[in-house]
Amino acid sequence: MLERHFARLRARDELSVEEEQAIRQAIDECRDYPADYVMIKPGVELTHSTLLLDGIVCRYKDLRNGQRQITELHVAGDFADLHSFTLKRLDHTIMSLTPCRVATVPHTGLTEITRQSPHLTRLYWFSTNLDAAIHREWEISLGRRTARAKIAALFCELFIRLEIVGLTDGFSYHLGLTQTDLGDCTGLTNVHVNRTLKELRDSGLVTYQDGKVSILDWDRLAHAGEFDPAYLYLEKRHR
Amino acid sequence: MLERHFARLRARDELSVEEEQAIRQAIDECRDYPADYVMIKPGVELTHSTLLLDGIVCRYKDLRNGQRQITELHVAGDFADLHSFTLKRLDHTIMSLTPCRVATVPHTGLTEITRQSPHLTRLYWFSTNLDAAIHREWEISLGRRTARAKIAALFCELFIRLEIVGLTDGFSYHLGLTQTDLGDCTGLTNVHVNRTLKELRDSGLVTYQDGKVSILDWDRLAHAGEFDPAYLYLEKRHR
DNA sequence: CGTAAAGTTGAGGTTCGTCAATCTAGGTGG
DNA sequence: CCACCTAGATTGACGAACCTCAACTTTACG
Numbered sequence: 001m002l003e004r005h006f007a008r009l010r011a012r013d014e015l016s017v018e019e020e021q022a023i024r025q026a027i028d029e030c031r032d033y034p035a036d037y038v039m040i041k042p043g044v045e046l047t048h049s050t051l052l053l054d055g056i057v058c059r060y061k062d063l064r065n066g067q068r069q070i071t072e073l074h075v076a077g078d079f080a081d082l083h084s085f086t087l088k089r090l091d092h093t094i095m096s097l098t099p100c101r102v103a104t105v106p107h108t109g110l111t112e113i114t115r116q117s118p119h120l121t122r123l124y125w126f127s128t129n130l131d132a133a134i135h136r137e138w139e140i141s142l143g144r145r146t147a148r149a150k151i152a153a154l155f156c157e158l159f160i161r162l163e164i165v166g167l168t169d170g171f172s173y174h175l176g177l178t179q180t181d182l183g184d185c186t187g188l189t190n191v192h193v194n195r196t197l198k199e200l201r202d203s204g205l206v207t208y209q210d211g212k213v214s215i216l217d218w219d220r221l222a223h224a225g226e227f228d229p230a231y232l233y234l235e236k237r238h239r
Numbered sequence: 240m241l242e243r244h245f246a247r248l249r250a251r252d253e254l255s256v257e258e259e260q261a262i263r264q265a266i267d268e269c270r271d272y273p274a275d276y277v278m279i280k281p282g283v284e285l286t287h288s289t290l291l292l293d294g295i296v297c298r299y300k301d302l303r304n305g306q307r308q309i310t311e312l313h314v315a316g317d318f319a320d321l322h323s324f325t326l327k328r329l330d331h332t333i334m335s336l337t338p339c340r341v342a343t344v345p346h347t348g349l350t351e352i353t354r355q356s357p358h359l360t361r362l363y364w365f366s367t368n369l370d371a372a373i374h375r376e377w378e379i380s381l382g383r384r385t386a387r388a389k390i391a392a393l394f395c396e397l398f399i400r401l402e403i404v405g406l407t408d409g410f411s412y413h414l415g416l417t418q419t420d421l422g423d424c425t426g427l428t429n430v431h432v433n434r435t436l437k438e439l440r441d442s443g444l445v446t447y448q449d450g451k452v453s454i455l456d457w458d459r460l461a462h463a464g465e466f467d468p469a470y471l472y473l474e475k476r477h478r
Numbered sequence: 479c480g481t482a483a484a485g486t487t488g489a490g491g492t493t494c495g496t497c498a499a500t501c502t503a504g505g506t507g508g
Numbered sequence: 509c510c511a512c513c514t515a516g517a518t519t520g521a522c523g524a525a526c527c528t529c530a531a532c533t534t535t536a537c538g
Contacts (some may be wrong), residue, residue: 043469061379064465069382071375083372086365086478091372091470114361118353125364126325128371133322133330135374136310140300142381143308143426147526178484187382192526194486210535226303230282231330239325386494417516431494433518 002027002103004077004165005051009123011164012130013239019120026109027051033096035176039080040094046084048104052076055100056176060184061092070184072134073097073158077165083128085110098176119239126239133231142187145226147196150186152225155206155213160229171218176211200224241266241342243316243404244290248362250403251369252478258359265348266290272335274415278319279333285323287343291315294339295415299423300331309423311373312336312397316404322367324349337415358478365478372470381426384465386435389425391464394445394452399468410457415450439463 002024009015028048033039039050039057050057057074071092074080080094085107114121137157141150162173179197180190188196201207205221207214215221241263248254267287272278278289278296289296296313310331313319319333324346353360376396380389401412418436419429427435440446444460446453454460 059375061375063379063383067383069379071378083368086361086368087372087472088476088478091472092375111357111361114357118350118360121357121360121364122325122350122353125360125367128364128368129322129325132367132371132374133326135371135378136298136300136331138378139310139374139381140302140308142378144302144306179486180484189527190485191487191528195526198486233326233330237327239327418518419516428495429517430496430519434494437518 001030001053002051004053004167006077007165008077009127010236012126012233012236013123014236015123019117019123022113022117022120026105026113028104028106028109030101030103032101033099035096035098035100037096038093039096039102040084040090042090042092045089046081046107048106049082049084049110050080050094051103051105052078052080053101053103055096055098057094057096057100057102058181058185059092059094068184069187070181071138072131073185075158075161075165076167079105079124079127082124083131097181122239126233130233133233137231138185147186147188147192148199149225150188151182151193151196151200152205152221153227154182154185154225155208155215156222156225156227156229157232158213159215160232160234164234171215172212174212175208179208182208240269240292241290243292243406245316246404247316248366249475251365251472251475252362253475254362258356258362261352261356261359265344265352267343267345267348269340269342271340272338274335274337276335277332278335278341279323279329281329281331284328285320285346287345288321288323288349289319289333290342290344291317291319292340292342294335294337296333296335296339296341297420297424298331298333307423308426309420310377311370312424314397314400314404315406318344318363318366321363322370336420361478365472369472372472376470377424386425386427386431387438388464389427390421390432390435390439391444391460392466393421393424393464394447394454395457395461395464395466395468396471397452398454399471399473403473410454411451413451414447418447421447 006015006020052074054076057080058070059072060068060070062068081090084090141153158175159168159173162168167173179193183190183193197208204216205224206216245254245259291313293315296319297309298311299307299309301307320329323329380392397414398407398412401407406412418432422429422432436447443455444463445455
């Protein structure tokens with residue numbers, strides 16, 4: 001059940017059996033949510049963090065005019081809100097974009113980890129820093145990239161992240177987002193996402209059908225998205 | 240010398256005298272940099288973090304076509320790269336935008352803190368989570384806001400952050416960035432920044448002259464930037 | 479079979495970018 | 509003291525990328 005979480009951690013550092021056990025003990029309960037379910041509202045006092053076991057979850061903020069901007073996507077094995085451990089409340093919403101399953105981890109259990117296990121603490125600290133690195137890369141996309149590059153970069157990132165937890169099939173993976181969701185990730189309208197997907201399809205880089213991403217030419221897609229996985233910190237080393 | 244750093248921490252949590260002492264002991268050396276000096280290059284193995292004592296520092300990435308995107312600004316009292324402690328190398332550049340003074344903190348000293356002081360560890364973990372919150376807010380600006388709102392939101396954020404460390408004078412503060420720098424923060428060109436500044440000035444919200452921000456009408460500026468300081472986590476509480 | 483959600487396409491508009499010229503202030507050397 | 513140089517700010521004309529609005533199609537599902 002937690003295998004994807006362990007795989008994600010082990011892609012970046014060693015994880016001892018004792019640490020694995022400490023994580024298992026910190027888990028509280030499991031829960032299932034439908035798609036488009038608001039899991040955490042901004043400003044609410046939090047006592048648990050949420051470990052995503054299956055599905056896609058997003059962080060987003062609403063704007064006054066009704067638009068929204070998604071700031072990060074989470075895949076199976078990610079903590080959706082590990083940062084709430086020190087923040088105590090969030091400044092944004094956490095919502096499922098597909099049906100998903102989560103495990104909850106009480107903050108008291110995390111505090112215990114900071115007392116007992118400096119290394120596991122640093123590894124979780126690293127995890128939140130990795131989220132920040134993803135935020136930065138999205139800032140690059142949102143601020144400076146064309147629609148074509150934004151979508152290409154997003155599809156590349158998700159391919160790597162899903163591959164780590166064993167959720168890709170060759171160069172394909174199931175994502176399950178609507179074109180409007182993709183627009184909310186990239187700062188585009190659903191209409192322009194649609195046109196851009198058509199262009200990417202017509203030029204033979206990638207297709208998106210029924211929520212499934214099929215990468216036709218990884219090299220050209222990565223080039224189009226100016227994708228460099230350095231920001232995903234894939235090297236395994238002591239943190 | 241470290242007073243601004245302590246002020247920044249004390250705005251969010253209690254900081255004991257012992258913890259203050261532990262921070263002082265972790266400091267290595269002080270250094271001065273001129274403006275536009277590249278302090279940290281991407282990919283380089285790091286053994287120190289950099290505490291900013293004075294001046295403005297940015298994190299940015301370059302794009303293939305020569306554009307750049309700044310992902311965060313740091314003000315006096317901030318760690319510019321506390322995240323390098325767990326990341327070990329950065330995926331972006333750290334550069335001064337004005338002349339500045341920094342103190343360096345060896346990662347060995349930070350490791351010692353994670354062993355000896357769980358609370359101070361959480362407080363520094365919180366600090367990196369606050370950086371991530373700022374990244375998210377910038378994603379909102381970059382993805383969905385108009386040029387006018389982007390600039391307004393940036394000026395509001397910096398006002399609050401500089402006020403915490405005592406670097407505002409009424410509703411004014413010295414920033415020292417060029418209009419091109421402001422464009423690199425907001426995903427705009429220097430030309431469009433110039434027009435937007437003129438518009439903000441003409442409508443009586445804020446002026447920007449010789450690097451100095453003078454807020455003429457805080458309420459209307461905050462409204463124009465859709466600014467809500469919730470993401471700066473200004474409440475003092477146990478982390 | 480009817481409905482709703484999502485995807486697709488066209489026409490026209492807006493915001494912001496590009497390119498280029500001009501202006502200003504500060505610094506330097508003759 | 510002044511000519512010159514440079515970085516930065518300012519302005520205008522024009523163009524491109526993306527948005528808005530609206531209609532229509534497709535798919536899933538009760």
